[in-house]
Each structure stands twice: as C-alpha cells, then as structure tokens.
Amino acid sequence: MPDETKKTRTSAGKNNADIAGDRKASAAKGRRLRQRPKGKIGEVWIVIECEGDVAAGVSWELLGVARSLAADLGSRPAAVILGIDDQCQELARQSFEHGAAAAYVADHPALVPFITEPHCQTLAALARKHSPEIILLGATTRGRDLASAVATEMETGLTADCTALEIDPESLLLRQTRPAFGGNIMATIITPGHRPQMATVRPGVFPLPETVAGATGEVIVSKPRLAAQQPVRQLEFIPNPEEEVALQGANVVVSGGRGMRQLKNFAMLEELARELGGVVGASRGAVDAGWVSQRRQVGQTGQTVRPALYIAVGISGAIQHLAGMQHSDMILAINSDPTAPIFDIADYGIVGDLFEVVPALITEVKKRKAAAAKSGGAAAKGGSEAAASSEKAAGAETATAGSEKTATATKNGDSETVTTS
Numbered sequence: 001m002p003d004e005t006k007k008t009r010t011s012a013g014k015n016n017a018d019i020a021g022d023r024k025a026s027a028a029k030g031r032r033l034r035q036r037p038k039g040k041i042g043e044v045w046i047v048i049e050c051e052g053d054v055a056a057g058v059s060w061e062l063l064g065v066a067r068s069l070a071a072d073l074g075s076r077p078a079a080v081i082l083g084i085d086d087q088c089q090e091l092a093r094q095s096f097e098h099g100a101a102a103a104y105v106a107d108h109p110a111l112v113p114f115i116t117e118p119h120c121q122t123l124a125a126l127a128r129k130h131s132p133e134i135i136l137l138g139a140t141t142r143g144r145d146l147a148s149a150v151a152t153e154m155e156t157g158l159t160a161d162c163t164a165l166e167i168d169p170e171s172l173l174l175r176q177t178r179p180a181f182g183g184n185i186m187a188t189i190i191t192p193g194h195r196p197q198m199a200t201v202r203p204g205v206f207p208l209p210e211t212v213a214g215a216t217g218e219v220i221v222s223k224p225r226l227a228a229q230q231p232v233r234q235l236e237f238i239p240n241p242e243e244e245v246a247l248q249g250a251n252v253v254v255s256g257g258r259g260m261r262q263l264k265n266f267a268m269l270e271e272l273a274r275e276l277g278g279v280v281g282a283s284r285g286a287v288d289a290g291w292v293s294q295r296r297q298v299g300q301t302g303q304t305v306r307p308a309l310y311i312a313v314g315i316s317g318a319i320q321h322l323a324g325m326q327h328s329d330m331i332l333a334i335n336s337d338p339t340a341p342i343f344d345i346a347d348y349g350i351v352g353d354l355f356e357v358v359p360a361l362i363t364e365v366k367k368r369k370a371a372a373a374k375s376g377g378a379a380a381k382g383g384s385e386a387a388a389s390s391e392k393a394a395g396a397e398t399a400t401a402g403s404e405k406t407a408t409a410t411k412n413g414d415s416e417t418v419t420t421s
Helices: 016-034 057-073 085-097 116-130 141-154 263-276 284-288 354-374 385-396
Strands: 044-047 077-083 102-107 134-138 158-162 164-167 174-180 185-189 197-201 218-222 252-256 279-282 309-313 331-335 348-351 405-411 414-420
Touching: 044 057, 057 077, 057 134, 057 164, 057 197, 077 085, 077 116, 085 102, 102 116, 116 141, 134 141, 141 158, 141 197, 158 174, 174 197, 252 263, 263 279, 263 309, 263 354, 279 284, 331 354
Parallel strands: 044 077, 044 134, 077 102, 102 218, 134 197, 158 197, 252 279, 252 309, 309 331, 331 348
Antiparallel strands: 164 174, 174 185, 348 405, 405 414
16 A cells, blocks of 8 residues: 555644644744834833823833833833823823833723723734834733733733843843742843844832923824724723732831741731831742731732832842842841841841840830930831831841840941840
C-alpha cells in the first residue's frame, strides 16, 4: 500500500499548513499597522484612568515618568482620555498641568461607564492611527483589564506590575523591570520586535510630578465608531462595603511581619499608628498567617506605598516586601536579627526585641506629644510632622519601661549602642 501523507483538517476544512499561513499573514498585517515612519520615534502615552473628571493618582504619577522617558527618546509625553466631552476636556487641562504635551481625547457615550470592549477598540484604533512608541497604564483592576485586552488586540508585548522604567541609551528600547520567580529576582524585560511597547505600573511606585498651573498643550479629539448599544453594559455599581484601608495616601505606615507571632500582638502596632496618625500595614507573611486582611498587605502582591515614615516591625525584608515600600521617605526597621535584609535599606534600624521596643516608642511618642501640647507648641495630631519627628528620634533614642535593656541602633550603616531603662 503506497505511503500517504495525512493532513489534519478543521471543521472549516483547513489543514494545519493553511491555518499557520493565515496566522502569519494576520501577524504580518498587524506589524505593518504598528510600524512607525522610518527615523521617527512615537510618543509616550499615558492612559488616564478616571471616574468622571477625577483621575486616579497613578495616572499623574505615570505622566511624571513619561516626561523623562520622552525626553530620552526625543519624543513627547501624551495623555489618552476616553470618555465624554466635558469630562475629557477637564482631564486634558489637568494632564497638561501634570506634564503632558498633548492629549488624545476620545468622546463617545459608550465609553462611560468603563466597559472593557469599547475602551479596547478605541485605544487600539488610536494606537494604530498615531503609532505611539510606548503605552503605560496603572496596574489597577481596570488598568490591568484594559492593558491585557489592548496588547492582545495589537499583538504586542505587555509587562505587568513594573517597579522601574528606563530607556536603553543604545537601542532606545524601554527597559521594564519587575520582580519575577516569586519575587526572588528582578527581571528586566524589553519588547524589541513589536509596537507599541506596553507596561503597567502599580500606584505609588513613582512620585507625583510637580504641577505647572496654567500649562497648555495640543488637544487631538476623535469620535470613535462604537455601537450605541454594547453587548455588555453596567446595570448597577455596588461599592465594597468593607472598610477601605488608605495605605497609599498615608503619611505614616506601621507594618508588622511574622515576627509579630500572632494576631493579638498587632494591637500595639494599631496603637503606635494611632499616636502617629498613621495606618497599619503588613507583610505577606502576616497576611498568609491570617493575622491581617490582604487589603493591608504591602509588597509586590499587595500595595505600594511612599509615606513620609515607614516603620517595619518584625519584617525580615524579602524582596517582595521591599518592592512595595522601598521608596518611603524615611524607613525605621525593628528586628531581633541584625542580619535581616530590611536593615540594608533602612534609614534607622533597631536591633532588639520588638515587644520591648514598640511599647517604648509608644510611651516616648505620647510623652513628647504631651510636652509639646503643654508648652503651647503645635499639638501632634493625626500624621503631624511633630509626631513623625518625635517618633524618628525615639527610634534612635528608645527608652524601654522596666528593667534596663540594651539595643543596637543603626543609621545609614553605622552602629551605636543605646542603653535603655
């Protein structure tokens, strides 16, 4: 019996070779759509996430980094605003004040409220028409949803939850850095063969840029072709009834880790945070142990914070946690292990028993607040600079109640012995 070559066919009557050819043709078409004119570098786009005319803070944070990236590329930063006219115009004005040189405004009733499909269609159409080099979105629930849909539509790469972005000076590619392999390494990712280069960045990773009142820029308005009736529509919005933990906006964050040993010991952190006008956070270890809600988690799989003062109590300093708090203005670490990695990034460190150090801090802060109030100085209310300053000093000069103890305080790598009584 002669040999035969068997070809697998689909229900549509195409064999594997036909399907592969179709896919290659489709991919080639997509790449042609995304090619930029020779010698020209596209803009750096920031997709503005908003409710009405109020933008999410991460959008303004990204405009700050977009200015730097665009300067390195010899391009310009631009905001992309999807919504309805009046709201879009107000957001365009705000985007110029935060550093955008241009604003692409897509005006259509189907874009409010947010539904993934019309937003994806609109953003992809704008990108095909204007060929941006980079598109950045906040790594929020909405941003992750939209970014993945657009990257799939554009057949390009997407790096999620970046902690650093920079332009390679030789290739001019976007270097996108994020923790990988469970946070055990930092991976730098590039997208050399497809455009646009896309990434999401978590809130709090970059600082808010300085605003320029009255700044103006170019507004490019489009009317996307969208069906008035979408297959998916929002019937009702029901807010989460659970208490929101305002970690990202807090001036002081007091976080506990596995060193807290059990749930009831977080009461002392609550008291310290209350005295300083701050909030309580936690490491992933404390959350996994069931002591604290995941909404309080700081780190790669939690929230990113940039408070004026971050106090890490009983936290070893795994890279997953550092990714969420390393840009704090001042970091105080309290740990019994002098080799804990948290001390490598701490401005002040106390090596000692947290169950003695934390009560001492609470006592000291209360004492200094009372003295300030008595002397007619500014009373240290929630999150005041006086309270934070007192606490920082207390971290270096801590006094414990009870029998005399000795702890080691470190500052910027230097060590000194502090006798407490």
